[in-house]
Amino acid sequence: ETGVTQTPRHLVMGMTNKKSLKCEQHLGHNAMYWYKQSAKKPLELMFVYSLEERVENNSVPSRFSPECPNSSHLFLHLHTLQPEDSALYLCASSQYRTGGNQPQHFGDGTRLSIL
Amino acid sequence: KNQVEQSPQSLIILEGKNCTLQCNYTVSPFSNLRWYKQDTGRGPVSLTIMTFSENTKSNGRYTATLDADTKQSSLHITASQLSDSASYICVVRRSNTGNQFYFGTGTSLTVIP
Numbered sequence: 500e501t502g503v504t505q506t507p508r509h510l511v512m513g514m515t516n517k518k519s520l521k522c523e524q525h526l527g528h529n530a531m532y533w534y535k536q537s538a539k540k541p542l543e544l545m546f547v548y549s550l551e552e553r554v555e556n557n558s559v560p561s562r563f564s565p566e567c568p569n570s571s572h573l574f575l576h577l578h579t580l581q582p583e584d585s586a587l588y589l590c591a592s593s594q595y596r597t598g599g600n601q602p603q604h605f606g607d608g609t610r611l612s613i614l
Numbered sequence: 615k616n617q618v619e620q621s622p623q624s625l626i627i628l629e630g631k632n633c634t635l636q637c638n639y640t641v642s643p644f645s646n647l648r649w650y651k652q653d654t655g656r657g658p659v660s661l662t663i664m665t666f667s668e669n670t671k672s673n674g675r676y677t678a679t680l681d682a683d684t685k686q687s688s689l690h691i692t693a694s695q696l697s698d699s700a701s702y703i704c705v706v707r708r709s710n711t712g713n714q715f716y717f718g719t720g721t722s723l724t725v726i727p
Contacts, residue, residue, distance in 0.1 A: 503657070539719060540719060541618070541716075541717035541718060541719050541720075542658075542703070542717040544715065589657050589658075591657075600646055600663055600665060602648065602660035602663055603658075603660070603715075604660075605650075605657030605658045605659070606657050607655070607656050607657045608656075608657055
């Protein structure tokens with residue numbers, strides 16, 4: 500049990516579909532993150548939410564839309580994705596701005612395949 | 615340019631042997647450096663976090679070192695076990711920038727019996 504739960508674990512969708520990824524953390528953290536992990540590439544930070552407000556967005560395409568209804572839940576809404584969006588999507592949580600030395604706790608990811 | 619480079623890209627060792635993984639970075643200003651272990655099909659798990667003033671930190675059979683002057687870190691694994699087979703990721707946090715983390719591409723370690 501990592502304390503960060505992601506669903507679904509695997510998702511196959513067509514380019515015209517709309518789906519959502521879900522992340523839930525049970526660690527009492529106040530920051531949550533979405534990362535994209537592609538083969539042979541470093542993790543790419545997509546979105547950060549701290550205290551339910553988005554504080555960073557690294558120029559991610561608009562076909563990815565995050566939602567953070569409270570400090571424990573995070574969603575990533577997907578629509579009209581492209582084949583290059585196939586990757587492992589990881590959610591993480593941490594305590595934000597308490598000296599900056601707190602580890603991020605990751606979920607096990609959603610393996611997304613775009614047909 | 616802020617970057618994190620890891621070497622080797624992959625490594626195969628015999629069970630019971632020791633190994634050392636390398637991480638070089640150019641991230642500035644420096645806040646801290648983290649090592650994560652990622653098992654196949656799982657998310658990364660934190661092993662160590664070191665700040666500027668720390669030059670070594672251990673977590674069981676894992677020992678990380680940091681030389682902030684040369685901007686190099688290493689992760690030493692002692693008496694390797696089959697369960698050590700995983701990807702090891704070096705991450706550097708930039709200071710005063712909120713959540714700017716810079717990730718390496720990882721070293722894939724395979725321990726064989």
